Amino acid sequence: MKSIDGAVINNTYLAQSNIDPKSALYADDPTSPGAEPYINVIVARAEEKDNPTYQKLVDVFHSPAVTEAYAKESKGTQLSVTKNGQDCAAILSRIEQQIRNEK
Numbered sequence: 001m002k003s004i005d006g007a008v009i010n011n012t013y014l015a016q017s018n019i020d021p022k023s024a025l026y027a028d029d030p031t032s033p034g035a036e037p038y039i040n041v042i043v044a045r046a047e048e049k050d051n052p053t054y055q056k057l058v059d060v061f062h063s064p065a066v067t068e069a070y071a072k073e074s075k076g077t078q079l080s081v082t083k084n085g086q087d088c089a090a091i092l093s094r095i096e097q098q099i100r101n102e103k
Contacts, residue, residue, distance in 0.1 A: 006025075011074040011075070011077040011078065012073070012074065014073075014074055014075045014077065015072065015073045015074070015075055019075075020075070021074075021075050021076070021077050027077075030079040031079070036091045036094075036095070037091075037095050039081050039083065039088075039091070041083070041088055042054070042057060042058055042061060043088075049085070062080070062082075067080065
């Protein structure tokens with residue numbers, strides 16, 4: 001693009017923007033703890049945690065068809081992260097504490 005000097009682009013928009021992810025000057029490390037606030041999660045209320053419909057949604061989300069479609073949309077930059085509820089709660093607590101400490 002001739003009209004800008006630089007941009008920060010989320011991988012969700014790579015395919016739509018016709019941008020080659022290999023052309024990036026910098027890419028963050030998606031496996032670093034700093035990326036944890038951006039993990040997409042599927043959650044339910046505690047009383048609904050064993051709902052089979054929700055488990056079916058999780059299974060579909062992690063299915064090869066969805067994984068392949070997301071890989072195509074993000075031009076191979078996606079990273080599948082699997083965390084249990086306890087891990088997600090610990091990450092959330094840590095992030096909330098960091099935010100409180102910054103105030």
